Amino acid sequence: MTTKGSVFLIGPGFIGLQVLSELLQEGYEVTTLVRREEAKRKLEQLGAKTVVGTLESADIIRKHAAAADITIHTATADHLPSVAAVLEGLRESVKQGKTPIYIHTSGCSAIIDKSDGEYASDKVYEDDKPETIDSIADDAPHREIDLAILKARKEIGSKAKISIVLPPVIYGLGQENRLSIQIPTLTRFALKHGYAGYVGKGKAVWGQVHVADLARGYMTVLHHAEQASGEEVMKNPYFFVENGEEYSWLRIAEEIGKAAHEAGRVQDPTPREIPPEQWGDLFGEGSLAMAGQNSRNRANRLRALGWKPREKSTFASLSEDELPVMLAEKGEFKGYKVAGGS
Incomplete structure (x- = not known):
């Protein structure tokens, strides 16, 4: 029997399959959201459990996010309904007395400028300075979803450990x-x-960043959340992953x-x-x-x-x-x- 936590993985695609491989190697019990029967069989052969549904399957996503110790969303940075369902699941988990972990995938399109390629900018965002990331425009790419997560993070507080990963060019x-x-x-x-x-x-x-290095980055974020207090995780939601x-x-x-x-x-x-x-x-x-x-x-x-x-x-x-x-x-x-x- 696994000694690791249970994981609900949304999006077993390019990033998600690489993260899944890392999770299974470390002994996590992983349930993935999958659309097609063919993909379902392949994932189960790898050692994952599966649940059939899409990003529109709000009830399924909410239910499994509530039941899991850890939810990781790698399907897309731009689907608010699936993220809202995860957040509802986290709230249910907290009501059950658990401290769930949620790792969401955003992206570095969120911090683009409007140079149109005219120059190489000298502005460099650093993830240990979250206030600079907080200052980006509300209408920046991916930001609508990130703001919804930040709002829920503030409401739930340290009872859930929520982080946002922003990959660059993968x-x-x-x-x-x-x-x-x-x-x-x-x-x-x-x-x-x-x-x-x-x-x-x-x-x-x-x-x-190479996708394999990125996947190990997710695992580093996960291990940090597992070991840190809720209060510590609350200090900063952001993780860049660049090589x-x-x-x-x-x-x-x-x-x-x-x-x-x-x-x-x-x-x-x-x-x-x-x-x-x-x-x-x-x-x-x-x-x-x-x-x-x-x-x-x-x-x-x-x-x-x-x-x-x-x-x-x-x-x-x-x-x-x-x-x-x-x-x-x-x-x-x-x-x-x-x-x-x-």
């Missing part, structure tokens, strides 16, 4: 050969259009062009600006927010807790692991639909 080959969003979308664009490109002027900078690499979107386009050129799919590796009329093959109206603005941050809190990145670099991962998967893909790529337009 890269790496995940479980079941799954890929992330930003760099793969730009790469698929290059493979389709025959050139590597960037949105805006390309000078804006984002941090990076120390920062690249401009122009540099990313250069590396995509180089890798695609070496693969024989792009004749000229020199990147160029992607015109707005082609953004439909990127992130549509959300293209500047996803791949054109500055978003710089430091994971000071995780490093203080002993977390260290150990996976390969962004561009080694692109050329060695991710590009081969994309080269084998069939069908026409038509961009990535951004939830909530952010």
